[in-house]
Amino acid sequence: MWSRYWLALVLASGCGDNLEGEERQGGELTVYDRTNLAYTHPAPTLDPEQRNTHQLGKGPFNFAWAPPQLGPMFNHTGCLACHGGDGRGLSEIMQGPAPFGSQALVRVSLGVGTPDVPGGNVPLPGYGEQLQDHTTVGLPEVFVTLTWRETVVMYEDGEAQPMRSPFIDVRTPTGVPMPAGTEMSYRQAPAVFGLGLLEAISDDTLRALEDPNDENGDGISGRVNMVWDPIAAAPAIGRFGHKSNVSNLVVQTAAAFVNDIGLTNKLFPEPDGMRDVNDEQLDQTTFFVSTLSVPAAAGRTGAAQRGRTLFDDFQCASCHIPTLETGDHAIPQLAYQRIHPYTDLLLHDVGDLLSDARADFQATGVEWRTPPLWGIGLVQTVLPGATFLHDGRARTLPEAILWHGGEAEEAREAFRRASKRDRDALIAFLQSL
Numbered sequence: 472m473w474s475r476y477w478l479a480l481v482l483a484s485g486c487g488d489n490l491e492g493e494e495r496q497g498g499e500l501t502v503y504d505r506t507n508l509a510y511t512h513p514a515p516t517l518d519p520e521q522r523n524t525h526q527l528g529k530g531p532f533n534f535a536w537a538p539p540q541l542g543p544m545f546n547h548t549g550c551l552a553c554h555g556g557d558g559r560g561l562s563e564i565m566q567g568p569a570p571f572g573s574q575a576l577v578r579v580s581l582g583v584g585t586p587d588v589p590g591g592n593v594p595l596p597g598y599g600e601q602l603q604d605h606t607t608v609g610l611p612e613v614f615v616t617l618t619w620r621e622t623v624v625m626y627e628d629g630e631a632q633p634m635r636s637p638f639i640d641v642r643t644p645t646g647v648p649m650p651a652g653t654e655m656s657y658r659q660a661p662a663v664f665g666l667g668l669l670e671a672i673s674d675d676t677l678r679a680l681e682d683p684n685d686e687n688g689d690g691i692s693g694r695v696n697m698v699w700d701p702i703a704a705a706p707a708i709g710r711f712g713h714k715s716n717v718s719n720l721v722v723q724t725a726a727a728f729v730n731d732i733g734l735t736n737k738l739f740p741e742p743d744g745m746r747d748v749n750d751e752q753l754d755q756t757t758f759f760v761s762t763l764s765v766p767a768a769a770g771r772t773g774a775a776q777r778g779r780t781l782f783d784d785f786q787c788a789s790c791h792i793p794t795l796e797t798g799d800h801a802i803p804q805l806a807y808q809r810i811h812p813y814t815d816l817l818l819h820d821v822g823d824l825l826s827d828a829r830a831d832f833q834a835t836g837v838e839w840r841t842p843p844l845w846g847i848g849l850v851q852t853v854l855p856g857a858t859f860l861h862d863g864r865a866r867t868l869p870e871a872i873l874w875h876g877g878e879a880e881e882a883r884e885a886f887r888r889a890s891k892r893d894r895d896a897l898i899a900f901l902q903s904l
């Protein structure tokens with residue numbers, strides 16, 4: 472009896488030590504750099520030819536486009552302008568002609584009508600599904616004004632947490648609001664590193680993580696978003712975008728070129744078949760975003776180590792899944808990697824306060840994709856002023872946690888009720904990622 476008790480304790484603490492294995496967050500795609508360049512490194516395992524393709528794809532990604540390719544309607548002048556340091560963007564709307572642009576954007580649709588693609592959203596007549604707030608000629612299609620509303624949430628111990636949420640006002644150049652019934656979703660740019668690994672997580676793995684009817688009774692369900700894949704011309708599991716609203720990185724890259732920068736390409740050509748970005752450039756840029764490495768986690772201090780345990784205790788790990796294995800992938804280096812992304816890529820109801828009241832394929836307003844947390848401790852190192860959650864409302868990590876509701880309400884309450892020491896420990900853990 473005694474010996475078994477001690478054995479259990481030894482195993483438990485041994486287990487704690489094993490968590491140190493979580494340092495290599497990107498498996499073989501892990502790099503040791505926690506500076507402002509942390510997200511910018513190619514996979515160390517690429518062969519010389521792949522490295523060359525990665526470098527070639529970085530060109531169109533980093534380029535600040537100008538007319539005649541740019542626009543005529545656009546949100547910003549290049550991928551890097553919104554994904555600075557290959558990380559997330561600032562949650563801000565900037566008015567003015569190019570080279571100005573906004574790093575965040577507004578998706579729009581109608582609640583009723585005929586979608587463009589099976590299961591998709593109903594485009595807003597005259598606007599499509601994304602508002603472009605900049606143009607190379609004349610006035611933009613819309614003027615977007617972003618204002619912040621401040622509130623406060625109290626921790627159980629009486630400490631106050633300042634909170635803010637965005638309010639978006641959209642007008643035509645003549646001051647007319649969007650038509651009645653327009654659903655809008657304001658979104659900031661997420662980071663683009665490690666995404667090839669997320670693409671390599673198999674459909675079966677995601678299906679196994681689903682629990683739509685909460686059969687294990689933990690209050691947390693989670694389901695995949697089924698979206699339309701224009702290449703396969705078939706439904707597919709969504710992995711990218713804040714609502715897992717895009718199936719893969721080619722589609723994401725091609726859609727970003729055309730919608731965000733106004734650059735036509737082979738998936739979204741001009742009516743006469745012409746394209747601003749040639750087919751090779753599209754493939755190379757897709758390869759570039761597929762093969763960016765993940766920074767290694769920092770060595771854990773005592774507080775961060777305790778925070779890791781609290782991350783499990785508070786149920787954060789039920790959605791932000793710490794460890795996954797990738798499956799097969801066309802880029803062999805991405806396949807069969809043991810990674811620590813802290814996501815399940817599934818949709819979860821995280822409550823009314825985060826709702827955008829806009830459906831996105833099967834996602835409802837209150838549902839968002841669990842974002843990966845790898846590298847989250849470096850967000851503000853890579854881009855000072857960068858903020859958290861889909862719309863960038865959270866200026867700090869505690870603020871981000873306190874916005875969680877719905878399926879994550881218990882997790883949020885565990886954090887809100889915790890002692891200052893425990894809250895700080897959890898944040899120290901997040902900062903180490």
Ligand code: HEC
Binds near residue numbers: 550551659660661666
């Ligand atoms: C105007 C700013 C802006 C520009 C320019 C832009 N993006 Fe994005 N990007 C975003 C936003 C906002 C999202 C989230 C979209 C959503 O949730 O629907 C996003 C999402 C992504 C994602 C998915 C990330 C994830 O974690 O799911 C990838 C990949 C990406 N962009 C690549 C690119 C590439 C490549 C380019 C250039 C061709 C580009 N982006 C240009 C704002 C931008």
Ligand code: HEC
Binds near residue numbers: 789790839859871
């Ligand atoms: C029910 C699933 C679920 C649980 C439980 C959960 N989260 Fe989340 N988390 C999400 C979703 C979904 C989002 C995205 C919400 C949004 O963008 O509006 C998110 C966002 C975040 C973000 C912001 C990430 C970013 O990239 O900006 C952080 C940080 C975070 N969660 C940490 C935690 C911590 C710590 C816990 C435990 C106290 C926790 N989460 C529990 C689903 C969950």
